[in-house]
Amino acid sequence: MDNEDYKLICVGTGLKSIFCYLDQDQALFFIQVYVVPLIFLMVLIIGLTLNSLVLWVMIRQTRPWNRSTLFLCNLTIADTMWILTLPFFIHYHFCRLHWVFSNVICKIMRCMYHTCFYNSIYFVTCISLDRYLAIVHPLQSFFLLNMRQSLFVCVGIWVLSAIVSIPSVFMTFVIPCSSNQSVCTLYIFSYGTGKTLPYSVISTVTGFVLPFMAIYYCYWSCTRELKRHNLKSVQKKKKLFRLMYSVLIIFSLMYLPYHLIRNACITIRAMSNNQTRLINSLDASFSMEMAICSLNTCVNPFFYFVTNGNAKNSLRKTLYVCCGETKQQVRLKVAAIHPL
Template sequence: MVVSLGMQRSHCNKDMGNTQVQLYVIPSFFLVVLILGLPLNLLSLWVFFHRLRRWTRSTVFLFNQTLADTSWLLALPYLIYYHLDQLYWKLGLPVCAVVRMFYHNYFYLSIFFVTCISVDRYVAIVHPLRSLVLLGRRQTYLLCLAIWVGTLVLSIPVASMTLIQTCPGSNRTVCSLYILLSKTGESLPYSLFCSIIGFLLPLLSICYCGLRSVRELRHRSRRPDPHNKRRRVRRVLSAALVLFALFYLPYHLSRNAAIVMRRVYPDKPASWRHADLAFALEMCFCSLITCVNPLFSCFIGGQFWKEFHGTFAVMFSLCQARGWLQ
């Protein structure tokens, strides 16, 4: 596909500040994440299917989050190979568009399922009787399906903005990232829209649900708490806010900053370098979330933690007995 020189230079310029990050740091990070994250998430799926007999609403949401993590990790080798191959894309535009779209789609799947867990805790505490009607088993499954479909629809514009670019003076082809395109007429409004719908509103929902839940439990502070509801609510709220603060907030800030710099300085690629470098590093750091999410499941799910820990201990002992860890 032939594109303008203005759009090409954002990907083909060898003097870009993040070239070394693109060629070496990103694939190294992705490879480590794949090696660590895939076994953790596959083990989590095994625990969900074979060890958990009683599934609550939160269990269903955690399972879907793990399924999203695993799917993203299975698509990660395409990006690892691309970066290790000096940014030569050889798989054509359709695969390029699907990989870019799925990368974008994954973050919002994760955000929405974390939000669902927080809202579920809120409804169970503040509106316990209504929760049985609002979020029954069938409604929970339909909600998860709606999240998968909704995030997919939200990410469709990524495919339309994805291009295969041929660099001037060489046969190198680049699978473009819409965030790094010079023309921001489509990318900036779309990125801001996703940031509001897919990040800001879920964050406000989590804060509201957490504060209302804590206030409600504080009113019951003199009553016995045999099921440790107060502690569980604090766990969910703290874990969700940590995920947003460490991963989702920096990701959206760096993504929008990279696009805004192109909008403000359209003819000065040198002005984009620091924002591009920050976004490239954030891509590396955000990939760690697929390794953190299984720990998130253990942290907020007491029964899941017991089964996960027990299964891991058995597998570790088995590996030792067979001499694989010697």
Template sequence: MPDNCTSVEYDFEHKILPSIYTMVLIIGLGANGWGMKSILQKQKKVGNNVFLLNIGLANFLFLPTLPFLSAYYFMNSNWIFGDAFCKITRFCFNLNLYGSIGFLTCISVDRYLAIVHPMKAKRRITVRNSVVISVMVWLLVSAQSLPDVLFPKNSTNRTEKCHHTTSTEYVENYLKYSVGWTLTGFVMPFLIFLGCYGHVTLVLWRKNTINKVVKQRSLKLMFILILLFSVCYIPYHIFKNLSLYSRVLFSTNKKYPSWDKTVFCAHQISRGLVCLNSVLNPLVYLHVMDIPAQLQQLLQQFRQTFTRLFVSEYGSVPVEQTVTTTISQQ
């Protein structure tokens, strides 16, 4: 157990964290699979759903790596799958994280144009434009994440490790890279998100011509995205960089700062929260695809089918009366 790690923090990393990974794997595969299937079935509206498909792809790049990460932490941070696969696993995590942030930002801009500049949105947001933007996002995210692979993921004397950042020998350079990565991969998209939805909120409140349903759906989507950023992304980036800074101070002074234990514990929790984005992202599918309305339609079809079956068997007897008669006979 590390010197700066209490038993509670140790238990979180080696018991709770892999349990969270297992839960995310099970729920994430089902929710994202259902969401992507719903998107693909709406082929006529595929131009509006390209960004959603890419979020699903980012999730499916990360979810298959979770069994290996769960095994790693369950075995007291003992990586048995090789250094190359360790780097691939961490690379997939970063593609998922920053790809999701990038495409959620694209959805925010899409909603902004549709509400604030509807005529421009009709001319600009086409299937071709969405595909081009998606390719650019993937290239940018890959370029941002690639340097992470070049840093060693194990310690000099402990080759069985698979650090999610890097070893102590390179932590100072990694901190510089991480701060720049945070600014370009998270802070800038977050500011774009705030700018878009801040303006959207003003327009929705000021204009009485906008349909009430459109207002409600836009505000619900904004709430979902704020939830994603607040729960998954903001704590992770803050405590990741603070934890790296603490390690830099230790490598210089051979002593951890007084606030290290608090930051270390918060960073462990934030690592569990950040992977929940693969579970929370399907909420965006549910909203944009209006799946609750689809479920309501399916329920109505079921009721109609159920009613027809009783009518065909009992003639024109109402369903309520038929059910009452059947119960009384029992």
């Protein structure tokens, strides 16, 4: 098959890939080939270690489980599954955007990436709802959302996220650019914007805007409720405020630019069939945002150590068992990781 046949395939799929024959002097090439895989590699090492530690502590040390633990466990599983897609993409980017795996694996990895990405957001929202119920409605909390109902919520999130991510499968292809390069496409960079733009907007509304509004309302209500009551421990009150403000700030910094730039990339493509300088800049910005958002899987494990009252003792026991260190050494490490 010659280059003309490859070009016909690209046009025929409606997914003319911008990654075919990328100019090495472009910022997009540098970000895709060097920055993204390096950050993904760092996230794979650090994120997988931290999330595995949290899962180990929850399974082996946390008794009994409550509603908060269930949501945190699902958040950790979602992040871990997302991280497990990274070796495929690290290899892809380090090989200068050459996908050596099958078309089916490309579709599965993109779908799994999309599903777990939004699952992480949904379970952070559930954790915020749990805090809201515990602070604003403490007496009715366990009647409004008990463990059984929480389990149904978790199952529902996994099922709905998987269903909503199915369209990404049909917008993902392996496109042969040349005899030694095949691109695993991402729908954001597609020129078939008739389908990708509505899908991106719907995903933004359901996966970011609504969860962010819910998180903001929950923490605004919690802040108002805490200010109305004088807690015995001023330090505990400050800790709760820091936690809520941190979640809002991190959530905004991680996900707001990502979704704004993603929709801008697709919208500008819908307005122009040519690869303009503006499109190149937006593509490079979005690629950078993809890498930045991946860092969130390294931040989420700290939710467990901050929100779980027994986390400090659990972490101390786990480090003591795993490392075989003295109790004094473990206490110093725990204090450094969890100073609150």
